Amino acid sequence: MDSYEDVQHVASLARLTITEEEARNYFTDFESILSYIDQIEGIDVSDVEKKRHRSINTMRDDVVTVERGEHTDNLVGAAPESKDGYIAVQKVL
Amino acid sequence: MDISTYTITDIQEGYRAGTLSVAEVVSAYVASAKKDNDDINAYLEFFDEYHADEIKCAQKRIDEGTAGSLTGIPFAIKDNILMQGRHASASSKILENYTASYSATVIKKLQEQDVIFIGRTNMDEFAMGSSTETSAYGPTKNPVDTERVPGGSSGGSAASVAMHSVPVALGSDTGGSIRQPASFCNCVGLTPTYGRVSRYGLMALSSSLDVIGPITKTVTDAETVFNVISGEDAMDSTTVKESDIAHVTPGVRRIGVPRDILNLDGVDEEVRDNFEASLKKLADAGYEIVDISLPLAQFALSIYYIIQPAEASSNLARYDGVRFGVRSEGDDIHGTYRASRTEGFGAEVKRRILLGTYVLSHGYYDAYYTKATKLRAKITLMLDESLLDVDVIATPTTPTVPFKFGEKSDDPMAMYMSDLFTVPANIAGLPAISVPSGVNEDGAPFGIQFIGPRYGENRLFTVGKDFESRV
Numbered sequence: 001m002d003s004y005e006d007v008q009h010v011a012s013l014a015r016l017t018i019t020e021e022e023a024r025n026y027f028t029d030f031e032s033i034l035s036y037i038d039q040i041e042g043i044d045v046s047d048v049e050k051k052r053h054r055s056i057n058t059m060r061d062d063v064v065t066v067e068r069g070e071h072t073d074n075l076v077g078a079a080p081e082s083k084d085g086y087i088a089v090q091k092v093l
Numbered sequence: 094m095d096i097s098t099y100t101i102t103d104i105q106e107g108y109r110a111g112t113l114s115v116a117e118v119v120s121a122y123v124a125s126a127k128k129d130n131d132d133i134n135a136y137l138e139f140f141d142e143y144h145a146d147e148i149k150c151a152q153k154r155i156d157e158g159t160a161g162s163l164t165g166i167p168f169a170i171k172d173n174i175l176m177q178g179r180h181a182s183a184s185s186k187i188l189e190n191y192t193a194s195y196s197a198t199v200i201k202k203l204q205e206q207d208v209i210f211i212g213r214t215n216m217d218e219f220a221m222g223s224s225t226e227t228s229a230y231g232p233t234k235n236p237v238d239t240e241r242v243p244g245g246s247s248g249g250s251a252a253s254v255a256m257h258s259v260p261v262a263l264g265s266d267t268g269g270s271i272r273q274p275a276s277f278c279n280c281v282g283l284t285p286t287y288g289r290v291s292r293y294g295l296m297a298l299s300s301s302l303d304v305i306g307p308i309t310k311t312v313t314d315a316e317t318v319f320n321v322i323s324g325e326d327a328m329d330s331t332t333v334k335e336s337d338i339a340h341v342t343p344g345v346r347r348i349g350v351p352r353d354i355l356n357l358d359g360v361d362e363e364v365r366d367n368f369e370a371s372l373k374k375l376a377d378a379g380y381e382i383v384d385i386s387l388p389l390a391q392f393a394l395s396i397y398y399i400i401q402p403a404e405a406s407s408n409l410a411r412y413d414g415v416r417f418g419v420r421s422e423g424d425d426i427h428g429t430y431r432a433s434r435t436e437g438f439g440a441e442v443k444r445r446i447l448l449g450t451y452v453l454s455h456g457y458y459d460a461y462y463t464k465a466t467k468l469r470a471k472i473t474l475m476l477d478e479s480l481l482d483v484d485v486i487a488t489p490t491t492p493t494v495p496f497k498f499g500e501k502s503d504d505p506m507a508m509y510m511s512d513l514f515t516v517p518a519n520i521a522g523l524p525a526i527s528v529p530s531g532v533n534e535d536g537a538p539f540g541i542q543f544i545g546p547r548y549g550e551n552r553l554f555t556v557g558k559d560f561e562s563r564v
Contacts, residue, residue, distance in 0.1 A: 010447050017431050032504075075416075089426055090426045
């Protein structure tokens with residue numbers, strides 16, 4: 001990370017709006033955090049096999065065990081806005 | 094004696110003997126909780142409205158002789174564990190209006206026991222912090238010394254036990270969030286083996302690290318709770334099948350001490366002194382204390398601050414003002430995402446989302462994330478091998494005693510260092526327990542941590558109970 005502008009770029013990727021002052025403060029934090037993290041730079045990990053370091057996703061079969069609509073009200077009800085049993089949002093396209 | 098200072102074991106004895114009723118136990122704890130909460134701020138909400146029914150069910154089972162090991166026991170629950178129909182906010186503004194759509198597996202297991210839920214406890218926002226200062230609902234004070242932080246992120250849970258408002262609280266631990274606050278509040282904190290307790294219904298911080306566990310007054314109580322909440326769960330595919338759990342012998346004779354991480358910068362002299370005194374007690378009790386070398390353990394914190402923000406930035410992508418929580422309207426859908434997240438998240442959460450997004454971004458992914466996962470495999474192997482030689486590993490739980498409010502809140506790296514000793518167990522997915530080991534001249538608590546082999550919680554209980562009886 002070279003400057004506070006990089007922080008602003010990352011913020012836009014993460015769908016966050018930050019002020020220039022916030023970006024400058026985070027940049028200072030990241031300099032110290034990343035310099036701590038960079039301790040691992042010199043550690044040799046070439047002996048770790050590919051298969052051993054990957055977390056593996058384990059999925060069960062997606063078997064439907066509920067009645068259609070059984071949880072709809074409950075889940076849609078958690079949304080800030082809904083209409084006719086659907087979650088309502090602004091126009092996407 | 095005041096009922097609210099009892100342990101789970103004490104209460105169960107009282108229930109069995111008929112000298113205590115569930116109603117009087119609950120009313121003693123609730124009174125204690127309400128008397129102190131204005132000052133301590135351990136609870137975000139009390140659950141009194143449900144107590145009449147819960148008490149009736151629990152008392153009935155006790156009277157009929159069908160009670161379980163936790164029937165009628167008051168519990169506090171960290172605010173990131175879902176209970177259907179009740180609020181759960183992870184101490185974030187973005188979820189201030191959220192009502193859980195379903196219950197966590199651990200909650201269902203406790204409900205089957207007919208426990209009494211006293212309330213939901215304050216925490217660092219989305220479990221990101223080591224002091225409970227990042228909560229959107231104000232910090233929690235440490236009941237042992239109210240000028241000091243209770244630790245975090247399960248600070249409200251640890252404080253709820255320390256202030257005698259419950260004998261037990263559930264917390265979650267990603268890098269030390271159960272053990273560190275337990276140590277700071279002079280309680281016992283257990284982080285089970287990764288995958289031994291279902292995470293279904295726990296709001297995800299870092300899915301490859303998160304574990305649910307109890308904070309209690311005694312090691313025996315932690316064991317009782319662990320036995321109830323652990324087990325395979327079809328709703329969490331990372332839980333381990335009973336048949337895949339390697340049997341670990343419960344006996345403890347050799348205790349390994351990793352001198353290389355004890356002597357790192359940032360570890361206070363008084364913490365080292367207290368730890369040496371604890372080791373002497375263990376040696377006097379007949380344990381063999383051996384120095385071990387864990388040269389890579391010092392890098393666990395570095396890779397933790399890659400893996401954990403990386404996973405957190407992905408997990409927190411779901412908070413966008415669409416499906417749940419608070420929506421802040423923008424000019425278009427993207428503006429709404431941005432406005433909801435910008436207004437809903439606090440500074441530390443944003444810091445970690447930014448850091449996680451950065452280490453996962455094009456051009457940095459291999460240098461940070463891939464490297465970290467490889468090093469994680471090496472550290473895991475190193476700890477697994479070390480635990481073939483020694484029965485458990487011992488370290489202090491924290492590099493300092495509980496610090497004062499504001500002391501580290503402006504310096505994220507100083508705050509992150511609080512997890513120095515606790516993070517390695519999470520990185521390797523190993524079980525670990527923190528047990529109180531005395532106080533300094535100001536009365537600030539110390540804790541000792543024991544790390545066991547995978548599925549070796551039984552060893553932590555063996556050595557933990559023995560140590561506890563000698564402090």
